[in-house]
Amino acid sequence: MGISIHYKGKLNNTTLLQSFIDEVEDISKDMNWDYNLFENDINLPNTSKIENGIISGHLPLRGISINIHPKAERLYFYFDKNGNLRNLISACLSKEDEIKPNSTSIKTQFAPIEIHITIINLLKYIKSKFISNLEVNDEGEFWETGDKLLLRQKFDYLNRALNKVAGLIDEMQIRYNETPDEILARLMEVLKRLNN
Structure with a gap:
């Protein structure tokens, strides 16, 4: 991304x-x-x-x-x-x-x-x-x-989206003995809710 x-x-x-x-x-x-x-x-x-x-x-x-x-x-x-x-x-x-x-x-x-x-x-x-x-x-x-303004808007939009995802990942609490697949599944659910 x-x-x-x-x-x-x-x-x-x-x-x-x-x-x-x-x-x-x-x-x-x-x-x-x-x-x-x-x-x-x-x-x-x-x-x-x-x-x-x-x-x-x-x-x-x-x-x-x-x-x-x-x-x-x-x-x-x-x-x-x-x-x-x-x-x-x-x-x-x-x-x-x-x-x-x-x-x-x-x-x-x-x-x-x-x-x-x-x-x-x-x-x-x-x-x-x-x-x-x-x-x-x-x-x-x-x-x-x-168009420099359009380029700036695209940079800013993507930076906001990346920051939002990074914030969600930071907020997720990894559970003891949780596998990488389980962490990914939870992250995907959070991202789906974010898009709705």
Whole structure:
């Protein structure tokens, strides 16, 4: 639960990959954003796997991830050999060309609203220069509308809802020897009453 931005697309040309990485790295340096380069050989086969939440093996992706704000998730720009933006986990779980590239996401709910706007502006710049078919699904609707007031209302509404649920959880008294399933069942009943 939270306001997220989902994005997918393909580089206009695979020869733009290094230019894309270099430019986003330069922007990150100028903005004092923490970033990491992901520089695997995209022409080697995918031998990656996930065990206990850790990726091992070779994952044929290249790109950059950015930490724009400590209260937002990282912004990932990882590409396969065909220039498709790839979600790290789905790329790891799939073998070459088995599934269509899906969208990548970043949750911005807990960061200041200006961070959400900054990310949208960065994505618009990337669309204009590197990924002309970039598709963005902005749960805050700022991508589509540019309406900061609407974005603020969505942030505020979700924060109120999360605070209300957190308050209900705090008020629930866990009974001695109550199982997690029993706690969840009681919580679901409280939430149903809240919606009625």
